[in-house]
Amino acid sequence: MTVTRALALVIGAVVCTGVLGTGCAQQPSEEASSRDSQPPVTSASPQAGPPRAFPSPLPGVGPAMRARLPDATRQALVVTGATESSNRARAVLYERYPAQGWRAVAGPWPAHNGLRGWTDDHEAGDLHTPVGVFRLSDAGGRLPDPGTRLPYDQDPQFAVSGTGHLGEPLEGSFDYVIAIDYNRVPGTTPLDKTRPLGEDKGGGVWIHVDHDGPTNACVSLSEEHMRALLTALDPDKEPVVVMGPEQVLAR
Template identity: 30%
Template structure:
């Protein structure tokens, strides 16, 4: 038997039309050289209402999907491009995304008030099976995993790169679309950044901890991930830094 986690781990950010919402005061920007690149540059920006963006952290090096980027399902308009994120495609979702809570192996992590944290246990699941009604959902068992699907869905244990992670809300609202991609996080990079990912965004532990410590849920932060050419094309229209 499973039960959903009782508190919401996705920060809400209303959108109308499309540009970055005026009440979004904090933004993480990730840019890749091309759609096919697995290397990123990450920076954090903040603004006060009505003012321009100012860089507050970064630039940091990061890694993304082995095969680069593809449009994800987030806050941005649905793209007409055929390059759309799919389960198992080894691409990171591009676009604009709300951020969720933090998961980790420790009892706590340095963070701002309002940022949810969940210590990962053997009973924590993240379902990546697109045929499951729980697809791309976090579940907590009230017992140890017994069924094969439960064991397969266990959040990673004893794996340093996954010892701290921040949820990127790709393919979550209004509900996950089967096979559109699941379990997308910021987490610690593998092999000192020499390896790309299956779809997550990774960076050095010290930089990830700095990122998490600085995020303020009351500023409604978002993550923007785009190839550099797309970023430049959309910068003005989307009110990007």
């Protein structure tokens, strides 16, 4: 072996040893391995969804009165008096939608009720309007059917005369009526005088055309609003009237 070849071998060995000592074909350090195994960090975070919406309850009607609503009812005329002794009220028609809950669809309309206000223990002749939740099943009147989906009985016996409690004429008050299912047999004309609770508990409580004064026990609306109510009510939605003074309805 020549001196030149031997010297080359020695220099190559020294160079390789130095390279290996500094990490020739090196493995990743523990810190680098740990860093590389972590998921990438992003600035984005999960987006919160929209606030959950709950169906709206029937406005002005508290838990106790709402519990009296039939499960299938999707229409409610809410008639609210300011106090237990008031004979003026306001009426709003609501409908219930699956996701939204109760929404006003007509009104508010001015209304009259019994001369002496409201009672939860109505008796014949007491001049109070009964408080509660009552179905609206049947309609009728002296005038022809304005297009209601309720059973409608046109009959001349709905004629009325005389004067009301303030001396106002009563003529035309029964041109349109909707029977309130208080102490009556549903599915019959409003003129039917059958009283399941007895004669002493009164009856013939209707929604009828307003005569510009308080009633004996009925609720009255203007003729225009009576026509609007009659054409809006749908028996498939099991309509009811919810009526009484504000504080009682809110319980």
